Amino acid sequence: MKLGLSSYSFRPLLASGAMGIEDVFGWLSANQAEHLEIATFSFARPGEEAAYDLTADAEVLSRLQAQTKQTGIPISGICLGARFAFVEPAERQEQIELVKRHVELCNRLEVGFLRHDVVNWAHRLGSAGEFEGAFATIVAACQEIADFAVSQGVTTSVEDHGFFMNSSARIKRLLHGVDRPNFKFTVDVGNFLCVDEDALVGTRASLADASFVHLKDFYVRRTSPGPGWLETLGGQFIRGSVFGFGDLETRMILEAVVGSGYDGFVSLEYEGAEPTLSACQTSLGNIRRMLAEIGG
Known part of the structure; x- marks a missing residue:
């Protein structure tokens, strides 16, 4: 990849x-x-x-x-x-x-x-x-x-x-x-x-x-935490996070990508509230670490 x-x-x-x-x-x-x-x-x-x-x-x-x-x-x-x-x-x-x-x-x-x-x-x-x-x-x-x-x-x-x-x-x-x-x-x-x-x-x-x-990660809440969160179709609330810091099963998701045999382009798409460059850098580091542990 x-x-x-x-x-x-x-x-x-x-x-x-x-x-x-x-x-x-x-x-x-x-x-x-x-x-x-x-x-x-x-x-x-x-x-x-x-x-x-x-x-x-x-x-x-x-x-x-x-x-x-x-x-x-x-x-x-x-x-x-x-x-x-x-x-x-x-x-x-x-x-x-x-x-x-x-x-x-x-x-x-x-x-x-x-x-x-x-x-x-x-x-x-x-x-x-x-x-x-x-x-x-x-x-x-x-x-x-x-x-x-x-x-x-x-x-x-x-x-x-x-x-x-x-x-x-x-x-x-x-x-x-x-x-x-x-x-x-x-x-x-x-x-x-x-x-x-x-x-x-x-x-x-x-x-x-x-x-x-x-690739991205989200915080997920059942009730509204306040301004700045996106309401889903079913009434949950989500907000972007550093990859690996949120509520998604990011390692299992990467395991699924690797296990599928997909070998093309993968893009980090960061959309959280943390400072952009440090969040992107940390996200990349987390993705690379997880992929190395998975063997992808």
């Missing part, structure tokens, strides 16, 4: 101006990270995340390419939001074209993996009927994108992200519906909690379909 970080981990420092792209790559190099996965809105100005289009940001792309060349640290994948349901047909097609532009960007940057969403991250399932009504539209959009991505040498995927297209069973149903060999699962070991699926169980159920893996 190749262990690196998602640019999302550095978002607070990038947004405040405390770090620039060059600083991120310098930190990755100093901490022996093997790759950087791009979450596109990481580079947006605060308040402009929803409208940000990395393919149109020539300055950021130039700096990213310069840093990969200078440090030898590759960009492993690109992640972006997309909305194929609960929007008007014209907007749906605009979203499909946006994702296709990022597929082309992957090809240009020699990046093999692209993760896209299918609905707004915050959209919460209203009823089982709502999901059934949107399913065919989502499948068709994913098929169109995956078919386009074949010509670009790119594997596309969805992630257990948000509150709608989440849970191992629901995403596996989508994979079956799309039925394309280059359409896979970005397995985020913690995000299953958003829909109250056990993180270890969800991870174990999903790894056979994984094209990419995100």
Whole structure:
């Protein structure tokens, strides 16, 4: 496996101006990270995340390419939001074209993996009927994108992200519906909690379909501890933590990843309240220690 970080981990420092792209790559190099996965809105100005289009940001792309060349640290994948349901047909097609532009960007940057969403991250399932009504539209959009991505040498995927297209069973149903060999699962070991699926169980159920893996940890509470916690679909409360410090069975999760035979890119995706750089450094150390103990 190749262990690196998602640019999302550095978002607070990038947004405040405390770090620039060059600083991120310098930190990755100093901490022996093997790759950087791009979450596109990481580079947006605060308040402009929803409208940000990395393919149109020539300055950021130039700096990213310069840093990969200078440090030898590759960009492993690109992640972006997309909305194929609960929007008007014209907007749906605009979203499909946006994702296709990022597929082309992957090809240009020699990046093999692209993760896209299918609905707004915050959209919460209203009823089982709502999901059934949107399913065919989502499948068709994913098929169109995956078919386009074949010509670009790119594997596309969805992630257990948000509150709608989440849970191992629901995403596996989508994979079956799309039925394309280059359409896979970005397995985020913690995000299953958003829909109250056990993180270890969800991870174990999903790894056979994984094209990419995100590592993270969460604190989990049954009742609200106060501001700054995310409420899950079933009414629990979660907050990001240093990997190994939270309530997930992180060692058992890593054992599942290693035991599955997965040997691709693995990204630490830190989103906690602890200071970013020390939290990322400690998380990397914990992951490496656990993997060494496991033999992975």
